[in-house]
Amino acid sequence: MIYVIGIGPxxxxxxxxxxxxxxEDADVIVGYKTYINLITEFIEGKEVVQNGMRQEIDRCKNAVEIAKTGKKVAVISSGDAGIYGMAGLILELVSKEKEDIKVKIVPGVTASIGAAAILGAPIMHDFCHISLSDLLTPWEVIEKRLRLAAEADFVVCLYNPRSKGRSEHLAKAFKIMGEFKDGSTPVGIVKDVGREKQEKFVCTFDSMDFERVDMTTMVIIGNKSTFIHEDQMITPRGYTV
Amino acid sequence: MIYVIGIGPxxxxxxxxxxxxxxEDADVIVGYKTYINLITEFIEGKEVVQNGMRQEIDRCKNAVEIAKTGKKVAVISSGDAGIYGMAGLILELVSKEKEDIKVKIVPGVTASIGAAAILGAPIMHDFCHISLSDLLTPWEVIEKRLRLAAEADFVVCLYNPRSKGRSEHLAKAFKIMGEFKDGSTPVGIVKDVGREKQEKFVCTFDSMDFERVDMTTMVIIGNKSTFIHEDQMITPRGYTV
Incomplete structure (x- = not known):
């Protein structure tokens, strides 16, 4: 039995x-060490298998092997397990096994939703998620999605916006979206959603400071109706109030 | 004090x-009656203000008036309050008040995430939300978003896909997306996510049966990599397994 759990932000x-x-039901907890540190109160008395970044395949293969011994395994993702998390990988691996291993996906609050609640109501209308990580996705595909999402006037939530190895991706993304996103479009930035060091900034598309953004930051770019009121970012649904 | 709460699916x-x-902390619970029925165990001993569909503005104005009397009000949305929910409207109304009314947005699991966990892992890669309701959004805007989202190869989650008054919207949406979505693209359908009558279907873009869909249904259309394994819909992140 494998639970694939989104623990929220x-x-x-x-x-x-x-x-x-x-x-609580699991015998073994498997996860990226940073996420294991967020759930210390739930791991007492349990076997814990943790490893580092970019070791997702090993981690999930490990979980499948442990499940085969009859133990109940919980694989932890931050946010929602089905959004850039471990749900897909676990299901793919299990589908290749001859044995019947039960998998239960347990949904969670993804980073965009957590960040939105802190910013106000920026994703009240149609929006999209785009990951700026090109580790697994060709950069041309990401560029195409950015351009078309901006043209469609979606509110855009950027996952994995900027890391040390990819410090230029976010600026490039803004340049591409700038063809359709006006300079006055509100942008909301939340670092470390729901964690101790949480920080929030609201600015405009033109005044965006890319240096403020790292891997644990959520960047939300508004649509043509989004406005800033005091320190809140609000995308109206369209009600006349 | 107003809590704007997403109660999940x-x-x-x-x-x-x-x-x-x-x-539990609130004195008064305000919500659409269908959602109030989902939280009966939490309303005992509390004042409840409920009304019907399309009365969102009245409902939220009511909540603001009650908050002014000093009571703690909980405004309930299903899913997440910040996604086609009540968060935006409450913040807009409060921004027009002279009094300082504290608002706390409490995030929740939105329908796409709940449905995805039941279907497998369909939204593991970049995706978008599009509402097919044209009550508050011009249909041309919806059409444009559908076309560009399909061209961008997003996984597409359709909210408010079909109601009695708008029975043709979903078929129209599929026709528009059909310019870019292949006929073999997997489509996942979940009715009444997390409720007693929950039902799940997986089919392909070409074999879609629109009659199965109503207002409480989530429709998720895959991207070019999405596949069906047994009764599961999986969009790979891109790992080589």
């Missing part, structure tokens, strides 16, 4: 009851 | 701890 308050119950 | 298990705590 970080705090216990943003976890679902199902995520907590699944962690 | 319907079951208590998919609620966050913060949503439960906020409901």
């Amino acid at each position: 970080g705090s216990k308050e943003m976890m679902t009851l199902e995520a907590i119950n699944a962690m | 319907g079951s208590k298990e998919m609620m966050t701890l913060e949503a439960i705590n906020a409901m």
Whole structure:
């Protein structure tokens, strides 16, 4: 039995009851060490298998092997397990096994939703998620999605916006979207959603400071109707109030 | 004080701890009657203000007036309050008030995430949300977004896909996306996510049966890499397994 659990952005308050119950029911907890550190209160007395970044395949293969021994395994993702998390990889690996291994995906609050609640209501209308990581996706595909999303006037949520190895991706993304996004478009930035060091900034498309952004930051770019009121970013649904 | 709460798709298990705590802390619960029926265990001993569909503005104005009397009000949305929910409207109304009314947005699991967990892992890669309701959005804007989202090869999650008054919207949307979505593209359909009557279907773009879909259904259309394995819909992130 494998639970693939989205633990939400970080705090216990943003976890679902199902995520907590699944962690409590598991014999073994498997996860990226940074995420394991967010759930220390749930790992007491349990076997813990943790490893580093970019070791997702090893981690998931490990989980499948442990599940074959009859133990209940919880694989942890931050946010939602089905959004740039471990759900797909676990299901792909299990589909190649001859044995029947039960998998239960336990949904969670993804980073865009957590960040939106802190910013105000920026994703009240049609929006999209685009990851700027080209580790697994060709950069041309990412560029195409950025351009078409901006043309469609989606609110755009950027995942993996900027890392040490890819410090220029975010500026490039803004340049591409700038063809359709006006300079006055509100942009919301939340670092470390729901964690101790949480920080929030609101600015405009033209005044964006890329240096403020790292891998644990969510960047949300508004649509043509999005406005800033005091320190809040609001995308109206369209009600006349 | 107003809590704007996303209660998740319907079951208590998919609620966050913060949503439960906020409901328990509130003096008054305000919501659409269908959603109030999902949280009966939390309304005992509390004042409840409920009304029908399309009365969102009245409902939120009511909540603001009650908050002015000093009571703690919880405004309930299904899914996440910041995604086609009540968060934006409450913030817009409060921004027009002279009094300082504190608003806390409490995030939740939105329908696409809940449906995805039931289908497998369909939104593992870049995706978008498009509402097919033209009550508040011109149909041309919706058409444009559908076309560009399909061209960008996003996984597409359709909210408000079909109602009695708009029975043709979904078929029209598929016709538009058909310019770019191949007939063999997997489509996942989940009715009443997390509720008693929950139902799940997986089919292809060409074999889609629009009659199966109503207002409480989530429709998820895959990207070029999405595949069906047994009854699961999986969009690979791109790992070589």
